[in-house]
Amino acid sequence: MPSPWSRMLLASAASVVLLGTTTQAAAAAPDAKGVSATVHTAGRVQDAGDVLRYSWPGVYFEGRVRGTAVGVVLDDPAADYDVQVDGATVATLVAPGSTTHWIRGLRDGAHTVRLVKRNDTPWSTSSFGGFVAAPGGAVLARPAARSRQIEFIGDSLTAGYGNLSSSRDCTDEQVKRTTNADVSYGALTARRLHADYQVNAYSGQGMVRNYNGGSPEVNYRTFYDRALLNVPGDVWQNPGTWRPQLVVVHLGTNDFSTPITPGEPWTDESLAAAYRGAYAGFLEKLRTRHGPGTTLLAVGAGSFAGHVEQVVRERVAAGDRRVRFWRLDDTGLDLAGCHWHYSARDHRLLADRLTAHLADLPIRW
Incomplete structure (x- = not known):
């Protein structure tokens, strides 16, 4: 974006x-x-x-x-x-x-x-x-953990970038002050389902290509395993308590939202192929990490929805029964957050739609 x-x-x-x-x-x-x-x-x-x-x-x-x-x-x-x-x-x-x-x-x-x-x-x-x-x-004694756990993986749209802004035109300072992940669609959905959650979102990052081709030496997958994002080689140590029954992946907007610039190593075709290959590998990584009982929900929207759907279709054909595709319905979104991102109203609408979609999935809560 x-x-x-x-x-x-x-x-x-x-x-x-x-x-x-x-x-x-x-x-x-x-x-x-x-x-x-x-x-x-x-x-x-x-x-x-x-x-x-x-x-x-x-x-x-x-x-x-x-x-x-x-x-x-x-x-x-x-x-x-x-x-x-x-x-x-x-x-x-x-x-x-x-x-x-x-x-x-x-x-x-x-x-x-x-x-x-x-x-x-x-x-x-x-x-x-x-x-x-x-x-x-x-x-006093700490509150008990919730039995339901959901992990949200994404970019600025998942992080809640500028969602409290009253204008699409924002300075860097305004973006900082008006971003609130606690009212993002992920956090809202989790609280409606009485679930603990992680919002592992990184603005500007894509599956293989970042916004406008920036920082080509890294992408979202570079950082996914970390607890401390600015520490190269850092790896989060799961204390054994994080076992999400649902993982929602919403990555692709930054890969495809801007034209390929001169000097980038992509054509439209090679970028799409690399995206699908990396996406398939990322889903395999999640499946290996969380086991066969976790539902993986791959989100597709706009120009990359077809690529995500293809990856999911191939994985299902290979025998993975708990990977699903969700085509994000952007009907009625005002995109009134900073720089045409989801507004707080949009996040509420998406939480409504995602919660309804999850009700039809065989999640092992």
């Missing part, structure tokens, strides 16, 4: 607001057993004991605290976050840096708290140091 922000993201591949909350520079450390002992997350994180590190958009952390205040320990110069207490958003943190952000004035009692990373900042590593309680309060 055309955007200066996508170009910034491709190049990277080679303050507090709302509701009268306050910020404080330091707080008591979370439980000595480590942050992961007190919070639930389904995202790809690197566990360093006292902090959890991560890069993908939409990563969320859930905890429980007793008392009249809760602190959120962060070290992040680039990403934005929403803080939710008992289901309501009480603060948005804009590139908070190294801080403990306090939410005060809560009723005295037990509260659920959720922190979610809104935007995609693949050039930067984010760190979360846990939730802390004010004096007299306590951090």
Whole structure:
């Protein structure tokens, strides 16, 4: 999709607001057993004991605290976050840096708290140091994981790029501030199905060709295995708890949305063939990783839908019963987000359509 922000993201591949909350520079450390002992997350994180590190958009952390205040320990110069207490958003943190952000004035009692990373900042590593309680309060046992798990794989359309914007014309700064993966079609669909989820989306990246042919030495598949996107060779270590029953793949817009430029090694035919070959290999990788019981849903739209459908058809013919094709219905979408991306309204419509489609699939929940 055309955007200066996508170009910034491709190049990277080679303050507090709302509701009268306050910020404080330091707080008591979370439980000595480590942050992961007190919070639930389904995202790809690197566990360093006292902090959890991560890069993908939409990563969320859930905890429980007793008392009249809760602190959120962060070290992040680039990403934005929403803080939710008992289901309501009480603060948005804009590139908070190294801080403990306090939410005060809560009723005295037990509260659920959720922190979610809104935007995609693949050039930067984010760190979360846990939730802390004010004096007299306590951090309680972490919430239970959900039995359903869904992984969403994609580009800026899946990341929620500029979906809260009031205009299609956006500066880089506006894209950062108006991107919210927590209201993307993936996050919305997962919450409707009461599922934990990952949004493993990277703006500007394609299956074999990135937006406008940028950074040809890499593509989405270069980064897929990582927890920390800006660390070459990094590999996410699955703690054994991530076993998605459904994986949704929506990649191809960047491969085909812009004309092949002089100097690129493609013709229309060779690009299509390379895309189909890489897509087939990627589905095989997912099948090997997750086993025969996971449903793989390959999304096709626009000019690349036929290629995706062909790959799925061939895989089904070879005996894979749990790979399916979904032709994304873009009827009625306003594309009013930054640079003609999905708006928040579009994401709600797509979540409606995807949820309805999933109801007809034999997913082994």
